[in-house]
Amino acid sequence: MHSQRFYCSPLQTVVDLKARSWILVVVVAAALVGSSLFYSQSFLAPPASGNSVKIDVQIIGGVGPGTTDTYDPDNFTVTQGDNVTLSVLNTDDNTHGLVITQFHVDTGIIPSGNTVIVSFIADKTGTFEFYEPPGYCTGGVGNVCNSVQKMTGNMTVIP
Amino acid sequence: MAKSWYLFLVPLLALLSLIEFYPLLYSIYLSVTNATGGFSLTNYSAMVRDPAFWTSANVSILYSLSSTLLAVGIGVGLIYILAQDFRGRRLCEILFILPMAVAPIVVGTLWSPASVWDDIQSFMHFVLGFHYFDELTPLFYFPVMALSEAWEWAPLIMLVGLSVMNSVPRAIYEAADLHGASAWQKFRMVTLPAIFKSPVTQFVLVLRFIDAMRAFEIPLSWANWVGQPNTIGSPVDTLSLFLYKLLFIPSFGFPIGLVSAVAVSLFGITLVGAVILLRLLGAIGGITK
Numbered sequence: 001m002h003s004q005r006f007y008c009s010p011l012q013t014v015v016d017l018k019a020r021s022w023i024l025v026v027v028v029a030a031a032l033v034g035s036s037l038f039y040s041q042s043f044l045a046p047p048a049s050g051n052s053v054k055i056d057v058q059i060i061g062g063v064g065p066g067t068t069d070t071y072d073p074d075n076f077t078v079t080q081g082d083n084v085t086l087s088v089l090n091t092d093d094n095t096h097g098l099v100i101t102q103f104h105v106d107t108g109i110i111p112s113g114n115t116v117i118v119s120f121i122a123d124k125t126g127t128f129e130f131y132e133p134p135g136y137c138t139g140g141v142g143n144v145c146n147s148v149q150k151m152t153g154n155m156t157v158i159p
Numbered sequence: 160m161a162k163s164w165y166l167f168l169v170p171l172l173a174l175l176s177l178i179e180f181y182p183l184l185y186s187i188y189l190s191v192t193n194a195t196g197g198f199s200l201t202n203y204s205a206m207v208r209d210p211a212f213w214t215s216a217n218v219s220i221l222y223s224l225s226s227t228l229l230a231v232g233i234g235v236g237l238i239y240i241l242a243q244d245f246r247g248r249r250l251c252e253i254l255f256i257l258p259m260a261v262a263p264i265v266v267g268t269l270w271s272p273a274s275v276w277d278d279i280q281s282f283m284h285f286v287l288g289f290h291y292f293d294e295l296t297p298l299f300y301f302p303v304m305a306l307s308e309a310w311e312w313a314p315l316i317m318l319v320g321l322s323v324m325n326s327v328p329r330a331i332y333e334a335a336d337l338h339g340a341s342a343w344q345k346f347r348m349v350t351l352p353a354i355f356k357s358p359v360t361q362f363v364l365v366l367r368f369i370d371a372m373r374a375f376e377i378p379l380s381w382a383n384w385v386g387q388p389n390t391i392g393s394p395v396d397t398l399s400l401f402l403y404k405l406l407f408i409p410s411f412g413f414p415i416g417l418v419s420a421v422a423v424s425l426f427g428i429t430l431v432g433a434v435i436l437l438r439l440l441g442a443i444g445g446i447t448k
Contacts, residue, residue, distance in 0.1 A: 023439060024439040024440065027435070027439060028224065028228075028439075031220065031224055032221070032224050032225065032228075035217050035220045035221035035224065036221060038214075038217045039214075039217055039218065039221050039297075039301070039394075042214045042217070042394075043214075043297045043394040044296075044297060044298060099409075099410035101410055101411070101412065104211070104390055104391055104392070104410075104411075105390075105410075106389040106390070106408060106410045107389075108388070108389050118390075133409045133410055134409070135409060
């Protein structure tokens with residue numbers, strides 16, 4: 001670490017810069033290349049070799065007092081590795097939604113009559129509950145959304 | 160009397176402990192306790208087992224590195240333009256600074272498919288006859304995102320560079336003129352080394368890197384443009400955005416311990432990255448001397 005405190009001439013500055021800056025260049029370039037590779041591997045790789053499966057789910061409002069809203073189908077099976085696309089149509093007059101916690105699937109709040117499409121890769125096996133979290137059911141005629149109602153269904157992933 | 164000088168530090172330390180140490184220590188405390196309040200590292204083990212954490216950390220690093228480098232490139236270009244003598248130079252300077260005044264969330268919107276790329280696509284398709292390109296692949300939108308961040312912060316590099324350039328003794332430029340150096344040679348051999356050798360520039364570069372590591376608004380708006388507002392581990396999720404989604408999307412169940420662990424890690428990663436950068440910049444003659 002000599003000669004850094006005294007800048008005699010711009011020439012010396014250039015020489016110093018050239019002599020030592022290669023470490024910086026190498027480290028930054030390595031970090032850039034490494035993270036680009038990891039990025040492309042995470043997001044640009046072709047989807048897992050499983051099949052593409054599309055499942056249409058409808059949300060159907062209950063009719064009359066005492067009935068609850070339901071998913072149709074409320075039970076479906078996919079194979080591990082499948083690239084699952086859920087097309088969720090809300091036919092009820094309230095807003096609704098669908099969440100599968102374990103696969104980070106969340107349709108958000110779906111307005112009445114709208115469809116939301118979510119995709120995920122079924123990389124875990126087992127039976128997973130999908131459900132409507134509190135606050136997703138709002139509005140509609142008679143405001144029948146309440147804390148008692150819990151819409152659920154099951155997704156089974158077989159090996 | 161001579162020994163009571165530290166009493167003057169008490170008000171400062173009291174303020175610091177309130178606004179800095181308490182939140183920091185509390186988030187560390189939250190990250191190493193479980194739901195019942197006992198010490199446990201489950202939050203950290205859950206974090207390192209979550210692939211979304213690693214992809215987000217990587218997105219953060221790639222995003223900050225590329226946007227900082229792009230900002231340097233654009234900033235140096237602007238400095239080169241402003242180093243020349245021409246009419247309207249002051250006006251150009253003001254125009255070049257403008258992007259810095261735009262709020263980041265507006266930058267995220269300005270550069271979005273809806274406001275720019277759809278129009279460019281239409282123009283290229285209907286006027287020039289090109290095919291449509293896929294603007295919703297990470298290969299396209301990630302560079303655009305990094306470029307928009309760089310676009311916003313290039314003026315900062317430019318301002319710092321200009322102020323450093325103005326502190327270079329005129330005699331050096333005059334000597335270069337005497338030797339018959341062209342404008343480009345003067346820029347490359349005098350201005351650029353002076354700028355990058357200056358501790359001020361190096362410090363600003365490290366600050367910019369730290370700031371980009373915490374990038375939030377631009378990735379947030381892009382998460383919405385590319386249809387990933389509710390998924391974690393998406394191609395635009397930086398660590399900040401990952402943390403935000405974990406905390407505020409109801410289906411993840413408000414995992415405050417995990418969020419604290421991610422926050423502490425973000426702090427650690429940023430600190431380590433900044434120290435490495437400072438050290439390396441110091442190696443070419445700078446602050447850490």
